[in-house]
Amino acid sequence: MIINSEIVGKSASFPDGDGSGTVNFSVSATNATSYKMLIGSETLSSTTGKFSYNFNTPGTNSHDIFVSAYRGDKFISGKTSVTVYKAPTQLWSDEFNTDGFPNPNNWGYDTGNNNGWGNNEVQYYTNRQENAYVSNGTLKIVLKKEAYQGFNYTSARLLSKGKFSFKYGRVDIRAKLPAGGGTWPALWMLGDNISTVGWPACGEIDIMEHVGNQLNKIYGTLHHPGHSGGNGDGATINIPNVTTEFHVYSLDWSPSQIKFYVDNQLFYTFANSASLPFNQNFFFIMNIAMGGNFGGAVDPNFNSSTMEVDYVRVYQ
Structure with a gap:
């Protein structure tokens, strides 16, 4: 399984993003037909392996991401983490x-x-x-x-x-x-x-x-x-x-x-x-x-x- 993450607004000046708190994920696994992502207590589903998530905790925080890829009753799981900045309101x-x-x-x-x-x-x-x-x-x-x-x-x-x-x-x-x-x-x-x-x-x-x-x-x-x-x-x-x-x-x-x-x-x-x-x-x-x-x-x-x-x- 391959898990890629893109922190929106990430740059040399803003290594943890632009403050929007948004991260785009791309997940792929051989022959997989659907995917699930667990972030905290929230579960996201996708048939393409594409996810977008907005982290709402203000400040710079690290988050663990758990992913499963499914084909029928078979699945594999993986984990990654992201550190992202969310600007306060x-x-x-x-x-x-x-x-x-x-x-x-x-x-x-x-x-x-x-x-x-x-x-x-x-x-x-x-x-x-x-x-x-x-x-x-x-x-x-x-x-x-x-x-x-x-x-x-x-x-x-x-x-x-x-x-x-x-x-x-x-x-x-x-x-x-x-x-x-x-x-x-x-x-x-x-x-x-x-x-x-x-x-x-x-x-x-x-x-x-x-x-x-x-x-x-x-x-x-x-x-x-x-x-x-x-x-x-x-x-x-x-x-x-x-x-x-x-x-x-x-x-x-x-x-x-x-x-x-x-x-x-x-x-x-x-x-x-x-x-x-x-x-x-x-x-x-x-x-x-x-x-x-x-x-x-x-x-x-x-x-x-x-x-x-x-x-x-x-x-x-």
Whole structure:
């Protein structure tokens, strides 16, 4: 018996296929008049030995294929395996392609200073277009030195609470970070139930944090009961040019693991379990804070800096 497989879209750049998950099989055996193929719990039949199958498990996975060739009541069997890539399905995204205010269907605002947001931060968050706007295909969140409502700095804190949340999947956020001593940009998530159980019981997933006083050091952190504040679970990675070039900050979140990446480079894996708060819907937050417990000393010469976000994409 001869079993051939052709992974659709396979190339030198994509050795496991183009993400469609489709594999074409050709089976031949001397004098055979029919064929059966077993893939997982599914059985396919053919009189020609030609099969096409779409693998639906996201990611790159190896699959065992069992084949039988029949002539009357006689048959022979064989086995092969294929490794194929199935791209996840995009659940939600904001590509920031419409100029003006951020899409109100996706984003709301936290405003004010709220007693330093629990971290002694010195900025005042506004919902003004000066602090958050879309232009030329990116969202700009702008931290400014200016007198406003009794504070010396303004910024924006956008959140998808009440507009979009999800449980499990992959998140890719392509962003360029602000520069300057005291700046503290963050791309992060909170549990939907924060209004009822509070923090840290709701859980917090910090996909990316950076502080201007520790240039190019990216933090990925989880906060939950017993591991909140400075006692969070996480790790760091040093990436060049975070304030001058775009990088992709990613999260891969499942019931068993939460993984953090920059430019597809894995730098932290956390063991999730049913006892933790990371098994419910979470919403996004994007902001730039200034100073405070984590941002640290503010450069007195700071005037303005911007975080640009090219896209937020969620796959499942």
